[in-house]
Amino acid sequence: xxxxxxxxxxxxxxxxxxxxxxxxxxxxxxxxxxxxxxxxxxxxxxxxxxxxxxxxxxxxxxxxxxxxxxxxxxxxxxxxxxxxxxxxxxxxxxxxxxxxxxxxxxxxxxxxxxxxxxxxxxxxxxxxxxxxxxxxxxxxxxxxxxxxxxxxxxxxxxxxxxxxxxxxxxxxxxxxxxxxxxxxxxxxxxxxxxxxxxxxxxxxxxxxxxxxxxxxxxxxxxxxxxxxxxxxxxxxxxxxxxxxxxxxxxxxxxxxxxxxxxxxxxxxxxxxxxxxxxx
Amino acid sequence: xxxxxxxxxxxxxxxxxxxxxxxxxxxxxxxxxxxxxxxxxxxxxxxxxxxxxxxxxxxxxxxxxxxxxxxxxxxxxxxxxxxxxxxxxxxxxxxxxxxxxxxxxxxxxxxxxxxxxxxxxxxxxxxxxxxxxxxxxxxxxxxxxxxxxxxxxxxxxxxxxxxxxxxxxxxxxxxxxxxxxxxxxxxxxxxxxxxxxxxxxxxxxxxxxxxxxxxxxxxxxxxxxxxxxxxxxxxxxxxxxxxxxxxxxxxxxxxxxxxxxxxxxxxxxxxxxxxxxxxxxxxxxxxxxxxxxxxxxxxxxxxxxxxxxxxxxxxxxxxxxxxxxxxxxxxxxxxxxxxxxxxxxxxxxxxxxxxxxxx
Numbered sequence: 015x016x017x018x019x020x021x022x023x024x025x026x027x028x029x030x031x032x033x034x035x036x037x038x039x040x041x042x043x044x045x046x047x048x049x050x051x052x053x054x055x056x057x058x059x060x061x062x063x064x065x066x067x068x069x070x071x072x073x074x075x076x077x078x079x080x081x082x083x084x085x086x087x088x089x090x091x092x093x094x095x096x097x098x099x100x101x102x103x104x105x106x107x108x109x110x111x112x113x114x115x116x117x118x119x120x121x122x123x124x125x126x127x128x129x130x131x132x133x134x135x136x137x138x139x140x141x142x143x144x145x146x147x148x149x150x151x152x153x154x155x156x157x158x159x160x161x162x163x164x165x166x167x168x169x170x171x172x173x174x175x176x177x178x179x180x181x182x183x184x185x186x187x188x189x190x191x192x193x194x195x196x197x198x199x200x201x202x203x204x205x206x207x208x209x210x211x212x213x214x215x216x217x218x219x220x221x222x223x224x225x226x227x228x229x230x231x232x233x234x235x236x237x238x239x240x241x242x243x244x245x246x247x248x249x250x251x252x253x254x255x256x257x258x259x260x261x262x263x264x265x266x267x268x269x270x271x272x273x274x275x276x277x278x279x280x281x282x283x284x285x286x287x288x289x290x291x292x293x
Numbered sequence: 294x295x296x297x298x299x300x301x302x303x304x305x306x307x308x309x310x311x312x313x314x315x316x317x318x319x320x321x322x323x324x325x326x327x328x329x330x331x332x333x334x335x336x337x338x339x340x341x342x343x344x345x346x347x348x349x350x351x352x353x354x355x356x357x358x359x360x361x362x363x364x365x366x367x368x369x370x371x372x373x374x375x376x377x378x379x380x381x382x383x384x385x386x387x388x389x390x391x392x393x394x395x396x397x398x399x400x401x402x403x404x405x406x407x408x409x410x411x412x413x414x415x416x417x418x419x420x421x422x423x424x425x426x427x428x429x430x431x432x433x434x435x436x437x438x439x440x441x442x443x444x445x446x447x448x449x450x451x452x453x454x455x456x457x458x459x460x461x462x463x464x465x466x467x468x469x470x471x472x473x474x475x476x477x478x479x480x481x482x483x484x485x486x487x488x489x490x491x492x493x494x495x496x497x498x499x500x501x502x503x504x505x506x507x508x509x510x511x512x513x514x515x516x517x518x519x520x521x522x523x524x525x526x527x528x529x530x531x532x533x534x535x536x537x538x539x540x541x542x543x544x545x546x547x548x549x550x551x552x553x554x555x556x557x558x559x560x561x562x563x564x565x566x567x568x569x570x571x572x573x574x575x576x577x578x579x580x581x582x583x584x585x586x587x588x589x590x591x592x593x594x595x596x597x598x599x600x601x602x603x604x605x606x607x608x609x610x611x612x613x614x615x616x617x618x619x620x621x622x623x624x625x626x627x628x629x630x631x632x633x634x635x636x637x638x639x640x641x642x643x644x645x646x647x648x649x650x651x652x
Binding site (some may be wrong): 160184 | 306431434435512514516604606608622643
């Protein structure tokens with residue numbers, strides 16, 4: 015089996031602050047991490063490698079500094095890490111990104127054989143769109159199995175795969191035939207820590223770099239800023255709604271509770287909600 | 294390098310729009326109506342509500358797309374909730390959502406009826422479908438919008454939170470039609486159901502072929518705890534300050550007295566005190582109940598974005614500086630452990646009913 019895992023190096027959005035004076039994002043000093051849903055995709059690929067035997071190729075599009083993210087994946091057990099990097103790819107929205115990742119998967123097939131499974135995270139923590147996974151699947155005409163919380167079975171002989179998809183009101187068990195693309199939820203597994211030999215392999219590993227020159231059929235009008243149909247208009251820091259707070263105070267907690275019940279009955283809430291209260 | 298020439302590939306999908314690119318022919322707003330077992334999701338009606346306003350501003354029709362098995366009643370509901378035209382594709386193969394057959398029908402409807410805007414709920418299903426369709430067309434897609442508007446150039450302004458809700462950004466798609474967005478559930482209000490509204494219901498021809506049926510739904514396991522926060526009118530929510538699972542039992546008592554349900558912040562669900570299905574906020578559900586009682590909740594922005602549109606907010610917190618008080622209509626500085634049981638007692642005292650009777 016050949017499994018491709020798509021990852022993205024992202025700023026740890028939990029660490030991002032807003033400059034109170036300029037109302038812009040402070041990116042300095044924010045650590046770059048592997049988008050954590052992608053690590054769940056990688057872990058599942060490595061689990062299948064351990065159980066069934068597979069080649070695991072990790073693919074990312076990003077600046078040269080994203081090689082660190084690939085080294086981390088190799089230290090965990092990936093066979094190769096490919097960095098698709100070129101200034102011409104910069105500024106891509108999800109449509110342009112899915113094009114380049116799809117090209118990368120095709121090239122990975124040329125290099126290391128047909129791909130059976132593609133893993134993506136369910137979304138990135140910086141973009142939060144969840145659109146690149148479905149986009150890549152669509153471009154390559156693969157069945158997409160999104161929001162997967164469990165891979166129940168994989169049969170390399172027949173190509174049958176059964177997964178559990180997470181939905182708002184329950185879980186779907188779906189059967190499909192590989193090749194398929196899966197987007198990973200964090201419930202899927204617990205990503206492993208790199209072993210000591212793994213860490214050593216990771217730090218010494220030099221990721222493969224593909225630029226625009228490495229893709230023969232590349233349509234330059236479909237990449238980067240130019241290939242991105244969506245543009246960002248204005249941005250602003252949202253103001254949280256403010257309310258005139260009525261502070262309820264009293265001699266005792268009981269008195270405060272009485273006061274609140276009284277106040278609520280004076281509103282239109284009892285009519286709207288069918289409360290039958292007598293105060 | 295390679296010993297043998299790689300076999301000829303299928304052409305990549307989504308590089309050029311298929312067919313008509315005379316964008317001036319594209320008019321109106323199309324809303325995807327999501328359903329399960331013949332019941333539509335509330336977000337679909339919320340979207341029709343907000344889209345009605347925009348369609349009127351554009352002077353263009355509001356369309357709905359209903360797919361499923363035996364979904365004629367949903368089509369009628371779509372009219373009652375504001376649609377001028379409802380396209381219905383009734384087919385046993387569409388009973389349950391699957392990406393490929395649903396996107397086939399949806400692409401057919403978009404190419405045939407040419408809406409200038411296509412909207413879906415940002416649910417698991419809506420995001421799955423929208424991502425596939427936008428790539429196929431191809432066109433621009435904005436995820437998880439919380440504000441929508443159209444301008445005089447008929448451009449859709451889809452605004453969405455970014456960087457853990459710390460910023461808002463407006464996204465535009467000037468190059469292609471239709472302009473697409475998914476919309477966060479609970480953000481907009483549905484129009485009142487009006488069965489006297491008039492609209493056309495149009496059957497869509499069957500475009501499905503056996504080769505579109507590549508995946509098989511073996512089973513749907515419904516969550517035993519099917520929590521419907523979205524439609525709750527009264528919510529009693531607890532945060533980090535609740536301190537454990539037992540505390541939520543106390544909150545539940547108050548919720549039941551008032552005909553509502555209990556909910557939580559991410560801190561509380563992450564701590565395992567209550568299931569994630571009860572989570573309100575950025576990574577949980579967005580709600581707009583009539584009454585929201587926040588107990589032991591400090592009011593971090595990631596939580597506030599999910600509940601700030603509640604009609605009345607009551608905040609109970611020991612810390613008078615807690616940000617939750619900024620958006621509260623009624624503030625009580627105190628320990629929820631004292632206040633909530635006192636509220637239950639006061640409520641029981643004044644209630645005309647012998648027992649709780651949830652609405």
